[in-house]
Amino acid sequence: MLFPSIILDEERTLVMPCEVKNRFLLLYGSQRGQAKSIAEEIHDQAERLGFVADIYCLSQNERYNLEKETAPVVFIVSTTGDGEPPDAALSFVKGIKKKTLASDHFEHMHYALLALGDTNYPNFCNCGKTIDRRLQELGAKHFYATGHADDGVGLEIVVDPWIEGLWEAVRKASEMFASGQEKPDRAKTDLNKNLGNPDEPNADKSGGNLNVQLLTLCDPVPELSNAEPKGEQAGAVYTFLTRSFPPLSESTLNIPTLPPPFIEVRLVDTSPQENNAPFSKEAVFHVPVSRAVRLTREDAVKTALSLELDISEHQIDYQPGDSFDVHCPNSGAEVDELLQRLGLAHQKACSVQLQLRADTKKKVAQIPSYIPEGCSLQYLFTWCLEIRSVPKKAFLRSLVDCTSHPAEKRRLQELCSKQGSAEYNCFVRDPGLCLLDLLRAFTSCMPPLSLLIEHLPKLQPRSYSAASSSLYHPGKLHFVFNIVEFPVCAERPIPRRGVCTGWLADMVSPVLQMPARVPGPEPKAGLVTPPKVFVSLRTSSAFHLPADFNVPIIMVGPGTGVAPFIGFLQYREKQRQENKEAAFGETWLFFGCRHKDREFLFREQLEHFVANGTLTHLKVCFSRDASDEEEPRPKYVQHNLHLHAQQVGNILLKQNGYFYVCGDAKNMAKDLNEALIEIVGKELQVEKLEAMKIVAGLREEKRYLQDIWS
């Protein structure tokens, strides 16, 4: 069968005629939607390139049958939690892990896998790697090299070339295997000659000599390169974001094909049922904040707050180590500004009626399930859409067509182009710009409401670790957070706070209590109605105290990472009171912050645990306090861990102890992992590789547990 050649149509779009219908099965497992949207993108491209892709979520196992599947299978899976599969992939992963499956169970299967992850987490792409390894063990064969995309640096760096190379590989795989003419092993060898491996720097990323590009070419418009758009702000403040500079301004651009529109919106002037609560399928509880305390001093760089929720009216059973979701709305001021900017402010009370466009070219088009039918426009932006998300390149591409000023249009084309990738990262992705930032800067851009519904993801609840034990505080649930601040930068001249932490901080400010050591106005008890928040519980499968009291534990929780350990220690104190005869293992806590006097969170409570023997070793360090020159003190928790290497090694390697880490994934958790490997190497006198294996073994045994965030 001859593969049709590429035709350059009049609009200079590279298109393929649709005579060849090579079928493949496309399965995704996604927690927050990125894997799903990549799968949908592949599906749409497939359609345009003349393939047939049957797309399903891994959880829809009644819709596909891998045991009988003869077409190539493409998996797109992300990783969540501490290296865990997304919820929708859990049962699939469990199924393929069954020990009873024969080693040739999937011998008939040919697959490609794109794993999404983030190198800030220690178990990079663990779910994808697990599926890959297991499918191989069960006899399945790759028809295309696995891609590991890193959200920490930009998924598109791997995803774009991986998708580009996929088409040739799918075509060859379907040709060879669907007809049953080729023996799989032989075919694999043949195929591998042409496979591009996105993991290998010198690989042919096009997957062969066919360079399929779903891109439009845009010639430079030299006279526009430095033209000023009309908006004052755009010219003055947003220079790098909005203005084109050579060499990009002089390049011919490859820009993505316009994503096909699929939603039709009508705003109906009936008064919709007003509802000021999140729309969620899980059990969500509306609970009062019974106490709010600022934990840090005024002069600390970060402001940490502790909130106590009164859950006594609800059935919320939690254990220390569990976390829970706070369902927060978007900022009212931002929603108002957005509606104003879109010319929709006067319709904010209208009911939003959505339907799929009858003429859409998008094949897997769905009305987003997180938008309740007939909600108001205001509700849609307040509770349903993540308006702070960083617009993806496909979104920028769509915005191009809604922008009237030629210079702004060109700049948006640059930012979504292949050639402008570095500028996209530098001016959009890294500063974390959102739609409103773009609309402030690109003043002639006027997207329709339908486009925003198509591109803005679901507003996600924010997850926090419980910082209390219900044995210690019956009917109460505590949590701790730093107020996230996004300072002014060149691309965003207006500072802002995190969606959830900013909202919580504003809400509790009338009742906020100051730290005990700092004099300040106390809230007038009884005069203010307690603020309320919407929460749902997320139980943890493993991040709990060991069932056996005697097992020693090491906890590492700098900054707000100390939160779950406060819950652990409260629980442990109760266990000790109730089991006076029992022997309890050692409890170590490594805590760190910048300044002892400004942000030593829970200092009094930790000292209380030390005094009553619940906490046997409290090791603290302060990274910005002056150190004694003669006796330098440890700066960070990992340094302190090194200072106690022998005891740490002893607890973990000889006493079967547990090692818990909570806090920032990007810096702390990585450094700590390195420190642990070094300690194990030193204590056991083994090479680094061997030490790494031992540390990996601790993870597998669930004795090295993490609750980390990036």
Ligand SMILES: Cc1cc2nc3c(=O)[nH]c(=O)nc-3n(C[C@H](O)[C@H](O)[C@H](O)COP(=O)(O)O)c2cc1C
């Ligand atoms: C709470 C959370 C936990 C994560 N844990 C991991 C992890 O353990 N390993 C990893 O490689 N990536 C991890 N990631 C990164 C995601 O896999 C990555 O952002 C991916 O693009 C998300 O795709 P999705 O939206 O389809 O779920 C985590 C992300 C979040 C938000």
